[in-house]
Amino acid sequence: MTPRIRAGRPYLYEGHEWDFDTLSGIYEAIEEVAHVELGLRTFANRIEVISAEQMLDAYASTGMPLMYNHWSFGKHFLRNETLYRKGWQSLAFEIVINSDPCLVYVMEENSATMQAIVLAHAAFGHNHFFRNNYLFRQWTDPTAILDYLAFAKKYVATCEERHGQEAVERLLDAAHALTSHGIHRYKGKQKADLSLEERREQERQDYRAAVFNDLWRTVPKRRESRERSSRARRRALLGLPEENILYFLENAAPRLVPWQREILRIVRTLAQYFYPQRQTKLMNEGCATFVHHRILPRLHERGQITDGAFMEYLHAHTNAVTQPNFDDPRFTGLNPYALGLAMMLDIERICTEPEEEDRAVFPDIAGCGDAYGVLRDAWANYRDESFIAQFLSPRLIRQLRLFQVVGDSAEGDLVVSAIHDERGYVQVRRALARQYDVSRQDPDIQIVDVDLVGDRELLLRHEVTNGIALDAGNAGRVLAHLANLWGYPVRLEETSHERVLETHEAQPTHPFGDQ
Template identity: 65%
Template sequence: MTADLPRGRTHPLLFSGTDWDFDTIRRIYEAVEEAARNELGLDTYPNQIEVITAEQMLDAYSSTGMPQLYKHWSFGKQFAHHELVYRKGMRGLAYELVINSDPCISYVMEENSAMMQTLVIAHAAFGHNHFFKNNYLFRQWTDAEGIRDYLEFAKGYVASCEERYGQAAVEQLIDAAHSLMNQGVHRYPRRQRLDLKAEEQREAERHAYQERFYNDLWRTIPTGAQQASRQSEDKRRALLELPEENILYFLEKTAPKLAPWQREILRIVRHVAQYFYPQSQTKVMNEGCATYCHYRIMTRLHRQGSINDGAFLEFLQSHTNVVAQPTFDTPYYNGINPYALGFAMMEDIARICNDPRDEDREWFPDIAGKGDADNVLKHIWANYRDESFIAQFLSPRLIREWRIFHVLDNANKNVLEIAAIHDERGYRRIRRALARQYDIAWQQADIQVVDVDLAGDRHLILQHEVVNGILLAEGDTAQVLQNLATLWGYNVILREVDPATRKVLKEHVARATPAIAA
């Protein structure tokens, strides 16, 4: 009943002031859920809201956002760093942390005000949650239903290995595996979707079977020159399924000196890397979706009287800070803010759908004036990643408002070149150039295992397809290759190749060191 409510208000206030209790959180969640369903029609996993302390949030930061992840010394190092800068007031903490799982877990800080709890529930429990459930990359690459059980299994398995084989051996193995995580993912769909819930059972089966692939591989090594001459390179590579982009997968299946428990830990690390793979390609879209959703939900709550003017002003201040884009000449500029760009593009797409200009009709004939902005946005959230999203939907108007130019910095020239300005051709070049910055092929090196000399010294041969003439950093490459040589057990050769001429631009060699103790 609303008879006793003040004029203009259709719902009672969810809270007054900044304090909250768990009944307040329940009321906030129900109101946000009603707005998310009725205002935006969001489709989400069931939600699990957990209130945590600042120290627990720091711990979650340190374990790559996964509080249930296995223990490792590097997480403690990260915790000490984050805690130091936080205690000194040099950096704040995130108000929330959300995990792509079913149910979707949202960690919220107990230090948050009642308004901030409303904001982060709208942002994480519904904005991010909808994106996780519906975007094709997450549907294709992640198992939201099985991730929590798998992390519990992984944590227990690593702990049991430390007890049985020693903490030093396990840490050395994980150190080497972590250095290869970027090269430990499948970038193209596999024949069968990964089912993490069944991984624990499969591990037991693998252990009992003692990994038959070891014998199948190494029994093919020729015993004489005549036999070696009969075995063609193509057949050898076919047997090893080369080339292989997922180096951790190749080591797990093929490395001759690893024990079964070591292979299982490599499998755990690459599964975690694969879980995070979609997030690196959807940062702008994911944060843009969540920010757009929380803005719409909070505006609806204020309009219907569920939050008062003071709370809404507090929200607007926080929201404005989140979507602020520092200019390039400010001391704290750190590139394009994904919250700012994502939110601006979502708002611009809604404008194009509902109130297009002639320019918009020319550039976006499929959506301009369609008038169904929410469904257009939900289609975009489901079917694009950052690169394709920017390449398709960055509008000339937004390029002008953000004053974006394409500046070409050629190391061989003494001056910068303005390669694109605000004209039709320039808009397209700017959009392509910005989209390229989010291309996974430009963000991460394309390094693949291309051959193994089974008949000779068993050197592992890798190849880097050089993009835009950019070679790998010398120091980092040497360290990572040394870790790879330790895992493989023999020397490793990495050749950097020009994709056009196939010329070898540089060669790196890592000598095998004593294998990790099994």
């Protein structure tokens, strides 16, 4: 054991109690370790101390400090409140918001040690991740989000005043049903600027003039191909196929009035803001857990927290990273804190004390020595799926004793298809990566066509993967909302390899528009 270094440093705090001075003392000590030793780069922090009641409020509005009003938030509030008051559910110790400055809500009930963990975890771990991960950098604008929320809240309130609460609520209901299909998953193609467009058009004309031959006009065309080309043209005109349904409706739904389009835009903008969080849950929690797991022991080593506080820390930390086995009654799936932390500790080990096997699997990083550097790179440039595909080591698969089971509806049983052995590593890793791929969790539904000459029916297609169809009841209700937004009938085909398996249809009952 290393001898305790007490370079004249007093403890940051003793016992449970804390006040605002201790809190900022703790913060400064953590900041030193985080920035100097771990090399984290974070947004400035704003720590807000809140009560349990306020935490419940925050829960209700998806954790955001302000949000427009809608009954569904009230429903979540009531549910959480009931669970909390009956003692069935404890509240989170903190909420952290991806904004600049980064907002960290901490509960007043937390003990001093809990506050230290929370600050290390959220104010540095999550904060670093928000600031550096490519998904957040690409898709969210942390400086603007709070202003945008304020705008959204006010806009929705104004609409309620002008058009009535009911009309707005109905629109939000419909929009909320489509939130997970209101996301751009890929950065769209850049809009060409006008001069470029003009030049291209000129070139095209020049080319046509150069190869012009009047004879072609006389060649008879087949009807079918003409039709096909008109279909292709229509689709190109409407930007189809389009998987961002809300975006499509905002731009192309014929009957919506401007305020309705703006509200659709608000809903999808917020959905887009949350999308990176869904894609990086494992990494984000892993990163935050890793950071507090490095910082708190450092504080103890430096003699800044007492042994008692350190024991409390170990207890809380161990609770958070427990991973029950699959046959344990407590098992609810893989714990993102546990798996994330385990993978990051494993990367650290590979960098500093690699084994033969690691050198073969991870030639680039094995034994490189700069573990924090490698981790910072991983935090910045991966999401859950790619992170697992890249970094889940055979050793960790053995340690967690991961195995893959597959099942078909035809046969009732599940079959073990890969375990933690030489033949199974690759398969388990791939399967686990797929499991964390958000675009595979959400059904792949796209708008493929609009019948512009007929009854304006909107046609959607669900590409069925692995034979898993949509839940019919839910799909019907969402389609009813969609039909009202579109204003005309909608049809959803579930297809697999060009074969239509099932069709859902809906007619508009109360189309939105100028009532």
